[in-house]
Amino acid sequence: AQTxxxxxxxxxxxxxxxxxxxxTYDTSESDYYLFWYKQPPSRQMILVIRQEAYKQQNxxxxxxxxxxxxxxxxxxxxxxxxxxxxxxxxxxxxRAGYSTLTFGKGTMLLVSP
Amino acid sequence: xxxxxxxxxxxxxVTGKKLTVTCSxxxxxxxxxxxxxxxxxxxxxxxxxxxxxxxxKGDVPEGYxxxxxxxxxxxxxxxxxxxNQTSLYFCASSPSGRGATNYGYTFGSGTRLTVV
Numbered sequence: 001a002q003t004x005x006x007x008x009x010x011x012x013x014x015x016x017x018x019x020x021x022x023x024t025y026d027t028s029e030s031d032y033y034l035f036w037y038k039q040p041p042s043r044q045m046i047l048v049i050r051q052e053a054y055k056q057q058n059x060x061x062x063x064x065x066x067x068x069x070x071x072x073x074x075x076x077x078x079x080x081x082x083x084x085x086x087x088x089x090x091x092x093x094x095r096a097g098y099s100t101l102t103f104g105k106g107t108m109l110l111v112s113p
Numbered sequence: 114x115x116x117x118x119x120x121x122x123x124x125x126x127v128t129g130k131k132l133t134v135t136c137s138x139x140x141x142x143x144x145x146x147x148x149x150x151x152x153x154x155x156x157x158x159x160x161x162x163x164x165x166x167x168x169x170k171g172d173v174p175e176g177y178x179x180x181x182x183x184x185x186x187x188x189x190x191x192x193x194x195x196x197n198q199t200s201l202y203f204c205a206s207s208p209s210g211r212g213a214t215n216y217g218y219t220f221g222s223g224t225r226l227t228v229v
Contacts, residue, residue, distance in 0.1 A: 009153070035217050045203065045220035091155060093217070100146070100171065101205075101218055105155035 002027045004094050006104035013082045014112050020067075021077045021107045023092030029053075032096035034068070034075045039089040039106075048090075051075065079109075087111040115140045119204050119221035126194055126228055134189045134224050136204030143209040145187040146218070149173065150201040159202075162187055163209060194228040201225050 003026045013019035025034070036048040051059045051068050058066050063083075067076045079086055092104040117138045126132050138145065146161040148171075158171030162181040176198055178190040187206075191198060202225075205218035 043223045047217050103156040
């Protein structure tokens, strides 16, 4: 079974600084997608960024980028120029084929002025 | 607007009183799923449905029932709720078939359930 591990229950960053959230996963599949979701206090699940395993180029969405290391099964999220509105719970997730979206346990990001 | 609608948003109930949380999507998605979210445990799948009349258990199905009589609706039923089912519940949907893997899911706004 696929597993997704987020080893940092909580991270802190100051406004305008950069922070990296870690995620590792375990799979025997060769083709799959990885996702980062943001859950602010409103509890809405918001898709931040996605990465296809076959693409070597790391995905980027404005201030959010990933470092995808397929051989190491690592998928970290980098947030640049952090803003107060980035404070949220972040979930890493994995999906292969038509299967379930499997989530990590989440990392709470705290942003201080 | 494309969305997944869950109701109610908040619910407090007593042990043993049957309840239903409704979920409806307007995107013609084949795949629908229910998750529960608990502190320190992330989101865990309860049940999912690949299409009408096709449902299957997820990781934590005990104490829950689902049905998929129409493509747009996927209600979650707790026949005899217990305090350990106090949680935040999410319904989600996705297309299926080739090319759907990259979609991720569209989530509802969540239902905060408290069983006393």
